[in-house]
Amino acid sequence: MKSVSLFLAMVVLAAPQQVFAAIGCTLSNPAEDLKYLYPDMTTYKEELDEFPRLSGGAELFKALRARLGSDLDPIYETYETPYTVYSIFKGQAKIGIVHGVNVPGKGGVIQVFLSVDPKTAAIRSFFFQRLESPAARQLRSKEFRSQFDGLTLADFYKHDYFAAVEPGAKADKVGAIKPPALDAAGRPDYDASLRGIRKNLILLDFFVYGRRFEPFFERAQQAAKPAKSPKATKTERSGL
Amino acid sequence: MKTRFYFRLALIALAILIPAVLVRAQSAPFRWHRHSGLCRRALDRSIWQRQECLCNQAASATPAAPESQNAADAKPDDPFAGVTAKPSPQTEAEQPARSWTQKFFGENFGFRKEIFLQVDTSQDGDVASRQSVGFEALKKFSTETATVASFDFQARLVRRDNYIPAIDDMDGQLRPGWAFEYHNLYLDLYNVLNPVLGDAQRGKVIGRFNFRAGHFYVPFGLNLQTDTHGTVLQLSNERNFGFERDWYTGFWGAINKSLNYDVYYLAGSGYDLRFKGQSGLGALRISLANKYSSQYGLEGGVSILGGGRLSPDIADMERSQNAAANVDANWSTNPGGFAPNSTIQTLRFGLDGRYRKPVPTGLLTLTSELSRGRDNSSAVSMQLYQAEYLRASRRWGFTTQYRRFGQEKLGAESSIIGEIAWYFRNDVANSNVHAIRLNVERQLERITGRPGVVVTLQYYIYR
Numbered sequence: 287m288k289s290v291s292l293f294l295a296m297v298v299l300a301a302p303q304q305v306f307a308a309i310g311c312t313l314s315n316p317a318e319d320l321k322y323l324y325p326d327m328t329t330y331k332e333e334l335d336e337f338p339r340l341s342g343g344a345e346l347f348k349a350l351r352a353r354l355g356s357d358l359d360p361i362y363e364t365y366e367t368p369y370t371v372y373s374i375f376k377g378q379a380k381i382g383i384v385h386g387v388n389v390p391g392k393g394g395v396i397q398v399f400l401s402v403d404p405k406t407a408a409i410r411s412f413f414f415q416r417l418e419s420p421a422a423r424q425l426r427s428k429e430f431r432s433q434f435d436g437l438t439l440a441d442f443y444k445h446d447y448f449a450a451v452e453p454g455a456k457a458d459k460v461g462a463i464k465p466p467a468l469d470a471a472g473r474p475d476y477d478a479s480l481r482g483i484r485k486n487l488i489l490l491d492f493f494v495y496g497r498r499f500e501p502f503f504e505r506a507q508q509a510a511k512p513a514k515s516p517k518a519t520k521t522e523r524s525g526l
Numbered sequence: 527m528k529t530r531f532y533f534r535l536a537l538i539a540l541a542i543l544i545p546a547v548l549v550r551a552q553s554a555p556f557r558w559h560r561h562s563g564l565c566r567r568a569l570d571r572s573i574w575q576r577q578e579c580l581c582n583q584a585a586s587a588t589p590a591a592p593e594s595q596n597a598a599d600a601k602p603d604d605p606f607a608g609v610t611a612k613p614s615p616q617t618e619a620e621q622p623a624r625s626w627t628q629k630f631f632g633e634n635f636g637f638r639k640e641i642f643l644q645v646d647t648s649q650d651g652d653v654a655s656r657q658s659v660g661f662e663a664l665k666k667f668s669t670e671t672a673t674v675a676s677f678d679f680q681a682r683l684v685r686r687d688n689y690i691p692a693i694d695d696m697d698g699q700l701r702p703g704w705a706f707e708y709h710n711l712y713l714d715l716y717n718v719l720n721p722v723l724g725d726a727q728r729g730k731v732i733g734r735f736n737f738r739a740g741h742f743y744v745p746f747g748l749n750l751q752t753d754t755h756g757t758v759l760q761l762s763n764e765r766n767f768g769f770e771r772d773w774y775t776g777f778w779g780a781i782n783k784s785l786n787y788d789v790y791y792l793a794g795s796g797y798d799l800r801f802k803g804q805s806g807l808g809a810l811r812i813s814l815a816n817k818y819s820s821q822y823g824l825e826g827g828v829s830i831l832g833g834g835r836l837s838p839d840i841a842d843m844e845r846s847q848n849a850a851a852n853v854d855a856n857w858s859t860n861p862g863g864f865a866p867n868s869t870i871q872t873l874r875f876g877l878d879g880r881y882r883k884p885v886p887t888g889l890l891t892l893t894s895e896l897s898r899g900r901d902n903s904s905a906v907s908m909q910l911y912q913a914e915y916l917r918a919s920r921r922w923g924f925t926t927q928y929r930r931f932g933q934e935k936l937g938a939e940s941s942i943i944g945e946i947a948w949y950f951r952n953d954v955a956n957s958n959v960h961a962i963r964l965n966v967e968r969q970l971e972r973i974t975g976r977p978g979v980v981v982t983l984q985y986y987i988y989r
Contacts, residue, residue, distance in 0.1 A: 393886070
């Protein structure tokens, strides 16, 4: 019995890293939540994704940090953090994709969910599941959230360039977003929410869309390079 | 003279118009593209969004479909001119074929390893240790368009030396030495009516009828929605019924937008699935939908459970022939004093709630479980109150809990507990935890034996 037990213990401890996974930032009640977002839906499908199981996952994780423009939190945003992507169907047709991420806010966790167009990856709507923040009411307002409808990851990458080189440019859709009325205590959670949306879009680009917006990131980096000072850019400071 | 004047005027006009036409010709394809993109989107969007599109169209700053987005914004000095999104990834049909093992373990398969080291001491200087390695495997099964089932298996290989009844190991007394323990072992089938419904009906009842069978938390109180697998602090079911998990089968889902339900038949045997004359238990729980937790930080519900269950001590004693020799009178797990092989006719009504409140430096969580009922002819009551503070960084937290179980004619057991937790990793969804916990339980009342103090130090990794 002892030898069998020891063998089992060895098997467990020696299990390959690639098979790690579990439930990450999931919808608490996917059926109800997805039905609310997509009243015409008939079914949904969950897919677990995590960096250790992806080909080149370690490099991809580094790429996440680079594209996010800020450090990853060692508690909230680990390499092993699993993610769940929900695909929504009407009959056989895929009508939406929903994905959530956790980001650290001033008061605790902020869970940012996006529903996106399955073909274009444009934001259809964004909402919070958990929002432990003194500014929760303002950030949940429809007026604020609806400003993100139609944006893509390309807009966030473009914002990197505009924020550094041409602040206030009309083409900077992310820069044009108006924050809700917040006091100083609520501002960090606004920044964290924007960071969560960006992180969510980057992960979707990795997991679902085959890094289709990569050319925009590369161009933004190239274009902003000559104008960047040695100090951190505004984008990096704000975490956008 | 006039002819020369008109000729010059014509030259000036041409000088203005030709560059303008050329510039327009260059930008025309982008504009055409932008407008077609706008129209496509307008068909799919709400009225509000459509109005926004029209306004933006007038202002020449429309959000366009991403494929044409860069082109739409392009200007002669636009750094993103000519940049387009890459084509969509290859379809599944184009991907190489995978074996069934690759599919099973590579798609929607989760696996977590666990290391658990715990030392308990009492006021008498006794020391007990529990060390274990374990795992949890979760597999989700899907068709092309739906996730239809999931299977979860959670187990540990445990080594126990000596025994002190820490609150997270109430039944460990009867498994001394090496033991292989299973905890979660259940199958969920989602939307079980789908095979007999059309698309329209499927959409209407989605999330309403899900089936569960296996070994999981007793569907009474908050434990169904609380993972206490690796924590020292526990909720009230183990003390209330003698086990926190049982074998059961039944249905769960949403009643409407505000309420969820769980309705099950339980074997009433706890750890082992066995029938020794007990009728089993019926349980119904109605709980607040998850939107209340998301929007207001509020969870809660009412539960009712009734029927016949096995005295948990009897089941455990039958499992281990050596158990009787290890029972210390001070640490009896049968405070009710039920006769061997007895079936306990059980009835409970419960009310529970949990409220999360952000505070300036972190998160405060208040939890309570209250229940009343009968065990055979004796009235019983259980109450649990807990307050937890978790730093916003999620690196450390402090919790205190008061619990009391009372039984008519026999007396009561109560404790007050304090715990400090230091986290190296603390994922929000409990999918990645690395922590050290120090837990002190001060027993205030005991039905048998004398009240004491139990100090527990735990090191836990789950990743």
